[in-house]
Amino acid sequence: MLVSSHGPGISMLPEAVRDAGFRPMAVLGRAAANDVLTRLRPQLDGLCQVDDPTDPRALADAAIMMCGGTPAAILSVHDGTIVPAAAAAALVGLPAAPAAALSRARHKYAARRALAAAGLAGPRFALLDSAEAAASVAEQVGLPAVVKPVNGSGSNLVRRVSDVAGLATAYRDLAAAAPGALGGMYDRMLVDPDTETPLDPTRVFLAESMLTGREYSVELVVRDGEPEPVLVLDKFLVDRDHFECGFCWPPLELAAERVAGLAATAVAAARALGLDRTLAHVELYDDPRLGPTVVEVNAGRGGGQLIGPLTAVATGVDPRAELIALATGAPRPERGTPKLPPPLATLTVFGHESGRLVAIEGLDEARDHPDVISTVVATAIGERLDHSYETFPINFLVAGLETRDELSQTYQELADTVHLVVEP
Numbered sequence: 126m127l128v129s130s131h132g133p134g135i136s137m138l139p140e141a142v143r144d145a146g147f148r149p150m151a152v153l154g155r156a157a158a159n160d161v162l163t164r165l166r167p168q169l170d171g172l173c174q175v176d177d178p179t180d181p182r183a184l185a186d187a188a189i190m191m192c193g194g195t196p197a198a199i200l201s202v203h204d205g206t207i208v209p210a211a212a213a214a215a216l217v218g219l220p221a222a223p224a225a226a227l228s229r230a231r232h233k234y235a236a237r238r239a240l241a242a243a244g245l246a247g248p249r250f251a252l253l254d255s256a257e258a259a260a261s262v263a264e265q266v267g268l269p270a271v272v273k274p275v276n277g278s279g280s281n282l283v284r285r286v287s288d289v290a291g292l293a294t295a296y297r298d299l300a301a302a303a304p305g306a307l308g309g310m311y312d313r314m315l316v317d318p319d320t321e322t323p324l325d326p327t328r329v330f331l332a333e334s335m336l337t338g339r340e341y342s343v344e345l346v347v348r349d350g351e352p353e354p355v356l357v358l359d360k361f362l363v364d365r366d367h368f369e370c371g372f373c374w375p376p377l378e379l380a381a382e383r384v385a386g387l388a389a390t391a392v393a394a395a396r397a398l399g400l401d402r403t404l405a406h407v408e409l410y411d412d413p414r415l416g417p418t419v420v421e422v423n424a425g426r427g428g429g430q431l432i433g434p435l436t437a438v439a440t441g442v443d444p445r446a447e448l449i450a451l452a453t454g455a456p457r458p459e460r461g462t463p464k465l466p467p468p469l470a471t472l473t474v475f476g477h478e479s480g481r482l483v484a485i486e487g488l489d490e491a492r493d494h495p496d497v498i499s500t501v502v503a504t505a506i507g508e509r510l511d512h513s514y515e516t517f518p519i520n521f522l523v524a525g526l527e528t529r530d531e532l533s534q535t536y537q538e539l540a541d542t543v544h545l546v547v548e549p
Contacts, residue, residue, distance in 0.1 A: 126357060185216045205310040246416055343357050358374050431501055470532055
């Protein structure tokens with residue numbers, strides 16, 4: 126049983142569920158748009174909606190009703206429903222990642238405390254609960270700083286600030302934009318899994334001192350309490366909205382010991398958070414002062430874009446198969462051999478406006494680009510695109526590009542070719 130609040134993450138899993146010998150079904154919230162439901166139904170053997178997709182009991186009851194008994198698994202790869210899906214699985218006695226550990230990772234303030242307690246390097250951090258608190262918070266974390274939702278996702282509502290006035294403005298902007306955003310992800314009280322302290326994500330935000338250096342990510346598989354680093358990627362292209370436009374493997378111009386250091390830090394972070402029976406996409410900076418430093422741990426899922434397919438062809442490890450095996454209590458799936466040699470990269474072209482998608486122009490021409498080996502369109506005509514959030518609409522897997530300049534040039538050529546036409 127696949128879970129999502131309003132649709133994200135569902136479409137990537139049905140084929141893998143069938144390959145594992147199961148029937149894919151889904152539970153979504155009422156916020157799922159009709160065009161999303163229309164696109165998903167042909168991929169699934171069943172679909173229902175519930176009033177509150179963050180209620181574990183409601184998810185468990187819906188899963189049992191649709192399956193006519195206990196399902197083989199209940200899981201989600203959508204950040205807003207990963208924790209309740211794990212809790213629902215535990216309610217009906219299914220193997221599941223520990224919900225408290227997933228909750229700790231999703232609660233960015235609790236995660237920062239856990240990582241610091243484990244001795245991992247990190248930025249200074251504090252909660253910002255009013256514009257009037259900007260001066261005191263700036264004194265605690267230093268400037269420049271980053272402000273973001275405590276349980277945010279997909280670079281939504283991330284702000285960089287350089288002075289106290291900017292910090293106060295960022296607070297007001299986030300407090301105005303958070304209610305109702307991302308299908309209501311911020312509208313429910315967030316409870317710290319360690320202190321049981323409630324927090325309103327529409328009124329309280331996380332401020333952190335700004336990290337510097339180059340950005341990377343590590344894909345982890347966590348089984349029997351042991352995090353396994355599968356792939357280290359270079360986040361070589363991030364746009365002005367903090368959207369991740371490109372990841373490449375192997376990391377560009379990075380010594381083997383630095384790659385090992387990033388992987389070791391990601392493993393230590395997963396252990397500090399108590400993760401098990403799950404995947405994690407760990408984002409890091411190689412900070413000149415602090416060394417490998419965790420930005421956040423996206424637990425319960427692998428990376429977005431085409432990071433999953435890239436991982437599979439680069440290493441022989443299929444993240445989707447791994448996740449399904451963990452969720453169903455199956456042994457580790459058989460791993461293949463790498464299918465493509467390095468270098469490989471995944472590139473995403475984002476739209477520049479929010480609205481209903483009415484056409485995708487230039488896609489056939491982009492598919493024929495000599496560097497492109499596969500293309501995945503993760504949206505459909507009629508769906509609504511929200512430019513405030515990383516939705517990864519058009520994705521390309523490319524090969525043979527060895528330098529940052531080559532990768533950036535190919536990205537620009539693809540971005541200039543593909544145009545997402547939207548109407549308000």
